[in-house]
Amino acid sequence: MLRIAPPTQKQIAARLGVSQSLVSRALSGNAREIGATDVTIKKIQRAATEWNYQPSATALALLGAPTRTIGVIVKNFDDPYFGKLIGALQSLASDSKHSLLLTGPSKEDLSGLQRHRVDGVIMAGSDFQPEGLTTFARAGMPVVQIGTGTAFPGATQIHMDEKSGIDEVVHYLAGLGHREIGFVAKEAGANRRRAEMLRHALRACGLYVRAKSFVSFEGTDGQAAERTVKALLGLARMPTAVVAAEDSIALALLRAFHEAGLRVPQDISIAGIDDIAASAQSIPPLTTLRQPISEMAAAAFHAIGGRQHARVSIPGKLMIRRSCATNLTHKIIP
Amino acid sequence: MLRIAPPTQKQIAARLGVSQSLVSRALSGNAREIGATDVTIKKIQRAATEWNYQPSATALALLGAPTRTIGVIVKNFDDPYFGKLIGALQSLASDSKHSLLLTGPSKEDLSGLQRHRVDGVIMAGSDFQPEGLTTFARAGMPVVQIGTGTAFPGATQIHMDEKSGIDEVVHYLAGLGHREIGFVAKEAGANRRRAEMLRHALRACGLYVRAKSFVSFEGTDGQAAERTVKALLGLARMPTAVVAAEDSIALALLRAFHEAGLRVPQDISIAGIDDIAASAQSIPPLTTLRQPISEMAAAAFHAIGGRQHARVSIPGKLMIRRSCATNLTHKIIP
DNA sequence: AGTGCATACTCATACGTATGAGCTTGACTA
């Protein structure tokens, strides 16, 4: 089958019997300045819309115009949180007539971005530094990272204010009477920092920090949660509330505790971080610290345009649902 | 700050004291044919890698080369199923050195795809026909739809074989002794077709089709599930098993039934369709018909390359987990 | 009739790359 390309200015010009340059000016709206007639301009514009003319982005890019294309690097699409984030970014891009070029973190992906001359790069995810991205930043390309972890030299970093958020979670749990608060996380950089923040928050509330209550969630299989719950149940001083470093872990714990015969929140309270879609539909609905996704997306877009090397910290929001309850067990213990 | 663009062939040529055309040939590997020396070729290649040369995709596109860019149209990013699908597509794109241009379904988004001269378009989602996409197909652009619903003229449609899948679900439930099987769905085209398939499957298993057991899930708020469960509980002949048209609905039902005091699966069995990430972590883990996401993604890529106007139907997989149990209630009733 | 000048355009060039055709240099042949 014949591949019919959209018409070019040249083709339109030929059919109307005018020059390509006049078509260009008529369509970009500055034909007046060189004295073209309204009649001619209208004629050209009508022909363009009728034949469904679309300027070639590639030709424009060649002239040095911005490509109106923003690279988005995502390492792990499995995380439901990224789906939302990409959606928010896409919506913003659409509004400002931009497009998103979606790629992975590999070297080839990055050179793809470079070949396409993207106007900027947004990388979504904590603690991953694609090899060669620093080259981009050094070359003057706006680079924005949404997530925590070590920032790139010359990149804007945007993230939830985890410290205040975790403070709020701990304050909330302490207010419910919990004195023994545990933490469950996978052994990654971002989570280690969250653990440190939790320790700090616990101390600030005058609570004791028990090393053994900080349990690592090992593995990705279905049994990982069971193992973690077992470890938690085996503790001499079992926590009455557990903070999970991510909602996906919190949801897995919810199920594992249920299967172990413990009721959430009557027997143990669980709080998460992220507020993924499933968290509102779990049994019980999960109390969690919501990532300010649309705000972060907006900040990222703004940063791409503004060329500011900054760190933007946006407060999260504690979604109080039903997975945390007043502590009855340890109420008396000082 | 100065925006440093990557070097061009011209710049490399100037610094090495050769012509741009020689650089072009040396880098594209056909310098031999015009008799260039190995020494010169190596010299140019070394300089190119050293200065991190990347060919301008825009210049190549201008020459008529494929842009190695595939448009992906997504209407609704909230659905966790699309996150997985996009991930699968991205991975395939990466492997074949393509990029994904992610856009929404609006008219501006579509013209963005046209301006960027994408090599093909994949639209993810059932029952949405972006205005103007047919123009693309007519112009000879490969268009692939992943999802059910009315296909475009000239587009390849790829979807799960829902009919066989639903047959399998019903057969499974009937095998567990269920005679009264209900259906819950939002009132959309795709779901209406699924309802029809369910009716057909019920009849094929010799089960009675009760109009009242086909309940619509109205609204998107938290109470929608409660309302649905109330409607189900109010039925004269309450189903002992319920098929939900989407996992997100099934999960909401799981919670609503639990809050209404019914145990799943002892008191009522629930099956879903899609197998989103949360379904494996629900209480109880959801038995559901898994969308063959990576297979569909692969088929979509293949179709973009192959220019076949076809319908590809890929079998789903019934993930038997723990939300369906043997029917004890109606066991005796014929 | 010649000059000035506004009107309504067209021409030519650049962007970065690929590629067919042309050019220079030196060695070898007649």
Added chain:
DNA sequence: TAGTCAAGCTCATACGTATGAGTATGCACT
């Protein structure tokens, strides 16, 4: 000493668009 030929390059052009500079036409004024 001119002629042939191959080796190793360079030149010129096209792609689609924007834009500074140029051009043809008509009209008024002296």
